[in-house]
Amino acid sequence: MTAELLVNVTPSETRVAYIDGGILQEIHVEREAKRGIAGNIYKGRVSRVLPGMQAAFVDIGLEKAAFLHASDIMPHTECVARDEQKNFNVRDIVELVHQGQDLMVQVVKDPLGTKGARLTTDITLPSRYLVFMPDASHVGVSQRIESEVERERLKRIVSAYCDEQGGYIIRTAAEGVREEELSQDAAYLKRLWTKVMERKRRNVTKCKLYGELALAHRILRDFAGQALDRIRVDSRLTYELLVEFTSEYMPEMTEKLEHYNGRQPIFDLYDVENEIQRALERKVELKSGGYLIIDQTEAMTTIDINTGAFVGHRNLEETIFNTNTEATQAIARQLRLRNLGGIIIIDFIDMANEDHRRRVLHSLEQALSKDRVKTGIHGFSALGLVEMTRKRTRESVEHVLCSDCPTCHGRGTVKTVETVCYEILREIVRVHHAYDADRFLVYASVAVGDALKSEESHALAEVEIFVGKQVKVQIEPLYSQEQFDVVMM
Structure with a gap:
């Protein structure tokens, strides 16, 4: 089965579709007027300190003040052993910041709805294989690299690049990579960090010190190490920029780039436009005749599974088990396709058989293992619901493409x-x-x-x-x- 990226570019919007086995798996949309700011680094000023919420509002020059929680004013702990993490205590917000103070912060979550951006003082800079952590002294390795021998090899190589400037996290894409390429990544990140610090000294408050890459460049960086067969781009200018970018940072991807100039729109090749429309609907049909109902709310996303027209072949228990198992594959795809994040509650059809419940949960874990975004499954609750989380850094496809209905004002219903x-x-x-x-x-x-x-x-x-x-x-x-x-x- 082939895997490819389709890049559709217009002056006001860029869309990237990830196709695997001829089926749309992910869709990413970025509009020039509303470019995401997650990953950007700013020099901001504390506008308010809220002891009751253990948080502060920071003015970084956006329409809404950004939110900084006390727990986000912490040193790098993501790669520190759990027993060591206990030594990092969250201090009172009034001890950490004060009104009028200048801070260098990084956006970890884009503004969502009525909420401002979420910030951290724990700055990181990503590249193809490494993530630079200023002022850190350790090296962390992605948990997805399972081989202990490879983990030790990578750690040994990258440890040599740590100095007073900072340390590194080794990304999954670094598995099997030569020392020369890791060295180039480390040097690039240090040059980038030096430029950020120069801008910080030179610029006044409420200014951007570093901007995350444009969507097409960012997707290519994040897909480094993935088994891609080709990357088709329908804009000559974007194609040339991507060739230049990959030639410098990921040369093995350059040969996969193609400029698409066919008469048929690029997204029509795999029926992507219709798939996007279907991704905005509440109801998702399953091949068996069952269906999912997906409801996205402010607090969480709920997914309900129904047998629908599926009557099975043996007995009711077997019918329910087969529907739930099929639903796990559809759920994993829909989470990626719709870019749903935060708390997700799944209401599988009730199963009395404990073995069936265990196998359905295992099937869901297997389906989610292909997701590039971090997920966590917390099993069946006392009410028989599966609770899970999926990391959310950008708005869902629905929030990007849609707004509240002017008739029902977002209720989803109108009076009779x-x-x-x-x-x-x-x-x-x-x-x-x-x-x-x-x-x-x-x-x-x-x-x-x-x-x-x-x-x-x-x-x-x-x-x-x-x-x-x-x-x-x-x-x-x-x-x-x-x-x-x-x-x-």
Whole structure:
């Protein structure tokens, strides 16, 4: 099975699709007007300290002040042994920062909805094989590199590059890489860090010291080490920039780059446009006839599994087990495709058989092992729900491509015609008691107006008798179902 990246570029937007085995697995969208800032380094100023929340707001020059928690003002602990981590105690926020203080911070989460960006003072700079950690003295190795011999080899090589400037984390892509390439990465990161420090000394507060790479460059860097067969780009300028970038930092990927100039739009090659549309829908059909219902909320994402039209071949238990097992593959793909993060609650169909529950959980773990984003599964809860987490650093595809519905304002439902009719009738009575009017004119949507003139006409007639005034209904085609006006004449 082939794996490839499709890069679609327009002046205002860049989209990258990851195709594996002819099926869309990931979609990344970046708009020039709303470029993500995760990874950017800023020189900011503390605008408020909140002891009750153990946090501070930092002005980094954005529309909303960014959020810095006391736990994010910590030294590098991601690669330190667990027993050593106990020595790192989170101190009181008032001991760590004060209002008006200048800080160098890095964005770990883009602004999401009404929330500002999330910050850390624990600066890191990523490259192809390494992550530079200023002021650290140790070397950490990605847990995904399982061979102990390889871990020790890499650690020995990279330890030689540690000095007073900082230490490194060795990324998964470094497995099997030669010393020369690791040396080049380390030198590049040190040059980059030197430039950041120069800008910090030179620039005033509330300025950007380092900007994360553009989407296409970032995806190529992050996919280094992945088994890619080719990378097709439909923009000549972006293709040339990527050739220049890969030639310097990842030469083995340069030969995989192709400039796509076919007459058919690049995303039509694998039906990507339709897949994106399907990724915005609540319902995901399974091949067996079952389906998933995915609901994204502010606090968490919930996924419900149903057998639907799938009736099975043997018995109910086997049908439920097969549906749940098939759902694990679909769930893993949808999490990647929709870029869902944070807390995820999965409501599998109830299984009485303990062995079935264990096998479904194992199937989910196997399916998620292909995910490049860190995930954690916490097993079945007392209520039979599977609780899991997926690291969230950027907005989901739905948040990038969609906004709240102007009719329901994000509720996902609208009031029924009957409900709106009764609201209108109550409003007529309320206005009658409050003001003196000769008659009433009601402006309403087509559906509501038709209902008041037909099935609800008896209720309207009763209100006319009660208020002793004539009520005329006028249909407004541009009104939404919930919209109406009661006017005194």
